[in-house]
Amino acid sequence: MPVDTSPEKAIYVLETGDFQTLLDAVMERGHSIFGPVLRDGAITYDALHRDTDLPLGWNDRQQAGSYRLVKTKRKTFFAYAVGPHSWKKFLHPPSDMLCAAQRIDDRFSINEPDREHPRRAFLGVRSCELHALAIHDKIFTDGPFINEAYRRRRQDILIIAVNCSHPSETCFCTSLQTGPRATGGFDLALTEVLTSGNHHFIIETGSAAGAELCARLPVRKAARTDIEAAEKVTSAAAKKIRRSLNTEELRETLDQKFSDPHWGQIADRCLACGNCTMVCPTCFCSTVEDTTTLTGEHAERRLKWDSCFTAEFSYIHGGSIRSSTLSRYRQWLTHKLAYWFDQFGMCGCVGCGRCITWCPAGIDLTEETRKLQEKKFVIRRTNGR
Amino acid sequence: METTHTDARPAAAGGNPWLSRPYLVRKKSRETADTFTLELTPPAEDGGFIFKPGQFNMLYTFGIGEIPISISGDPAKPETLTHTVRAVGAVSRAIAGLKPGSRLGIRGPYGAGWPVTDITGRDVVIIAGGIGLAPLRPAVHYLLAHRGEYGKIILVYGARTPADIVHRKDLEKWRSRFDIEVLVTVDRATGDWQGNVGVVTTFIGGLRFDPSSCAALVCGPEIMMRFTVMGLRERQVADNSIFISMERNMKCGVGLCGHCQVGPSFVCKDGPVYRLTDMKDVFIKREM
């Protein structure tokens, strides 16, 4: 077994026929595996045990407002881009118990739920998603207050990244330097290499845990030609990406264009459905839902995903701060692309393209941002007072 | 340098920030038809409730929900936690319905308060509207307790009608002092009201203070604050000497839920008290 003594950065080759050995080794290490599976006509993330649980031989075709699966001739493993799910559903679940309260006469006690402490492995994490994870890590675990449930779920995740070979038409990671090749934040990173004669994975280790896993696999050390072939896969992927987002002076530009009439044109198309916020891997807003049992003795508080596209989101007794669709779309976009820099020192968008694909109106934030950037500064129309 | 952020926060590291603790409702008094002041006793093991004027707590009523409410008591009396609540929604109505002896869930204190320690030596102009007096009440207590450290202290308070005036006893007590000027006005005079009539903003022009060395603390409905800011600017008060307290929807109180975002900040952790220079946009930009 070709094991490096300095394992942090070793590169191996694993034949596709041996892929199950990787899954077995991960499970033996005590992790339950979550990765891409075919569900409801889309590639989603769920539990898997066998390599055959993966969407073998499937491609996706994505466009603004459209997602289709297509069968391929060869039994590819990861020949698709990201689907409607993101990893946030595991770490920051759509509904999560915060605390429970128990009433005894006129008193009550508030208790923390027993926290699950799962050992999980995420398989097939894309580079853009690693960046999204880093953003959530920053938001939830770096401030004076932390989301403790997130921290506990996050701490033992084993990450097996996959470098993109088939970016979708809605992807734009290259312009944000978030892909298509994973550069860090993983235990292992795979590149699926498929040529006329070969079909194997190039595995790059990114941590001691990753190296330890490789030591238990029937791998061979990658030759220079293997590494070059893998690099070709990601560089070819990068060339396929057509959309882009120019972040240069974007914060200032969006600040200036706060009253631009173009927001109204976007709002005319926007249904304020909130799909973009649900599929976005970095959107993190939540609300709290209170429920009581019929006897009124037991109450629960649950954290639920919320969307800045709803009227209730900015509600304070009597009305919403942001009552128009225009103001809500503007809130969403400017938070991600402008104020995120102020709050977290980074861009809130990773270029995964989900919001474009899953928008029922096909609104493309790269296109709308470009239009705002290209327009000359419009002097704010003042209404008489 | 901004030093208004509290060092009185609960231990931040670790722990579930959404967990509140049940406080005993010791006393409830009626301020107006729909506004009540509750005096709460912290659990004995907490050894009192330390906060800074202008900070808020999240108040939880069993099974109904949670709302952010400013602390309205005297910061020098940590044995009592005081909140003034107006019954306008499901949770605030439930809080208003609590009887002495019952429990209210509390977590906090959160947010940045009034910069009382940063404005020593200056004249202090406090302008409050409606129930906006409640978050300023701890600041008045603090300023009067440290009276020698400040120049003139002026409090201008506006309410809708005489029946809507909150903290009436305090206002009377403060008015009888010679070291604070108190001006109370109502939008609509009713009954035998002999005091001032007119919106608070109309009185700014006549106040006697030093605009070049003052701090203005403003709290009330956003429209009232906007017009008050205009009035202060007319008096040549600089934007960086004006402090306002913002109100936004809050679900977590600790910067994790996104609800109270306004431009580059979260009101719950960067506010609710802001220096006007940091919040200017909100006064210009609609629906931000």
Place this chain on the structure above:
Amino acid sequence: MEDLSRFLKDHPFTAGLNKKHLDLLVGCASNVVFKAGEFLFHEGDDADLFYLIREGKVIIETYAPQKGPIAIQTRGAGEVTGWSWMVPPYKWHFDARAVELTKALALDGKCLRGKCEKDHDLGYILMQRVSSLIAQRLEATRLQLLDIYGNNTH
């Protein structure tokens, strides 16, 4: 006279006027004192005299038969009681009543109108100040109408 001139220089409504104009104003001015409860003027009266308040408090009010007096706004030191003396038909629209001992400078509006007619520079300056006063009143009235305290819970 010296005292009147100094007061006019200090009062916000007349501050900044040049000596010539101040002298013209002094010619139309006199010191007055009202006890609590005394009326400065009544609704419908000719708006000939108006007042720059030096001390005290005046309430602008109207009277409704079944309701009694309805207060509209209070005026204190540094303020002016009204602007009807400058705008036709030169009639007061409300009552003005002192609620405490009030010292003021009464200016003869009718006399001033005559002087403004002769000296348009003075007329322009006073019109500017009166229109600014009207704008302030309008803004205050709008705010009162907005009933802004109805929607706030801190």
